Amino acid sequence: MKTLLLPLLVDESVEAALATAHMVAKRYGSYIEGLFIRSAPPMVPRAPVPAHFLNQYRDYWDESADVARKRFTTFMNDQNVTFREITSDATGPNAWWREIEGEADDVVGEYGRLFDMIVMARASSKTSGEWSSLYDAALFDSGRPLLIAPETPPETLGENIVISWNASTETARTIAFGMPFLKDAKKVCVLSVEGAVGGMVPGPSGDQVAAHLVRGGVAAVAETVQANGRSSGKTVLEEAERLGADLLVKGAFTHNRLRQMIFGGTTRHVLTEAKMPVLIAH
Numbered sequence: 001m002k003t004l005l006l007p008l009l010v011d012e013s014v015e016a017a018l019a020t021a022h023m024v025a026k027r028y029g030s031y032i033e034g035l036f037i038r039s040a041p042p043m044v045p046r047a048p049v050p051a052h053f054l055n056q057y058r059d060y061w062d063e064s065a066d067v068a069r070k071r072f073t074t075f076m077n078d079q080n081v082t083f084r085e086i087t088s089d090a091t092g093p094n095a096w097w098r099e100i101e102g103e104a105d106d107v108v109g110e111y112g113r114l115f116d117m118i119v120m121a122r123a124s125s126k127t128s129g130e131w132s133s134l135y136d137a138a139l140f141d142s143g144r145p146l147l148i149a150p151e152t153p154p155e156t157l158g159e160n161i162v163i164s165w166n167a168s169t170e171t172a173r174t175i176a177f178g179m180p181f182l183k184d185a186k187k188v189c190v191l192s193v194e195g196a197v198g199g200m201v202p203g204p205s206g207d208q209v210a211a212h213l214v215r216g217g218v219a220a221v222a223e224t225v226q227a228n229g230r231s232s233g234k235t236v237l238e239e240a241e242r243l244g245a246d247l248l249v250k251g252a253f254t255h256n257r258l259r260q261m262i263f264g265g266t267t268r269h270v271l272t273e274a275k276m277p278v279l280i281a282h
Helices: 012-026 050-079 105-114 128-141 169-177 179-184 206-215 234-244 257-263 266-273
Strands: 004-009 029-038 096-099 119-121 144-149 160-164 187-194 220-225 247-251 278-279
Touching: 004 012, 004 105, 012 029, 012 119, 012 144, 012 169, 029 050, 029 105, 050 096, 096 105, 096 119, 119 128, 119 220, 128 144, 160 169, 160 234, 169 179, 169 247, 169 278, 187 206, 187 234, 206 220, 234 247, 234 266, 247 266
Parallel strands: 004 029, 004 119, 029 096, 119 144, 160 187, 160 247, 187 220, 247 278
Antiparallel strands: 144 278
16 A cells, blocks of 8 residues: 555545545555546547637646646645655655546556555546546556545544455455555454345355454454345445444446446445445456
8 A cells, every 4th residue: 555546636525535545645654646637639630620729628627737736735735745756665655746648547547557556536426427437447457456535534544344245256356455454454344245136146255254354363253234125235335334334345346337237236336325435446
């Protein structure tokens, strides 16, 4: 968790993402790189683009980048975070700002491979489409875990963790990514949901996972709950809130995406409705 990438949109959810990234950086001495992605001007082959349009286009992105940069630098300065680009091992937290021109999905998916974790804001009503495509890029193309900030800045992070265990490869991978959090947590609950469509897949039980984590020094216990007519996503979130979780660890898109679109998916529900930070990976 030593290097964090924080893509930013000009959006009201930025503050929660900044606070969440800072909480991680403060604990692990991390380097946070704020990233703003400028969309390249649209070009049509053999069709000249009017100069005034290009100027307006660049002005828009200049203004948007300036707003995002000021929010990032102001927050980091208020938290007394050292502002410098790190080129060697250094004690953090440290922060830096970067702007890249290109297709946002491509940039996040490719540039994100350089970092230990990507931190993003939760989608708002204004940015749900933009964030949704960036989530997909981070999950499917970067190979890195994604930490989704809640709507409002969390008071704590990773003291009481719930693992949404469905026996999948994706969740096992997310647990491996999240081991620094899990080892530091005061409480970890491996939560399994029975009786929900799209719930468990063949694999180890929650009890087996908890036993494995205990062997690794994690204070883990297992609990199985019944869906009782609730969807898997709704059950996971309601039970995580009941348990007082301040971090939910979950695998992303265990089932194929066509099935997710037809029947609805646990991952989408959690991404849009979770009130606590969520660590996910595919």
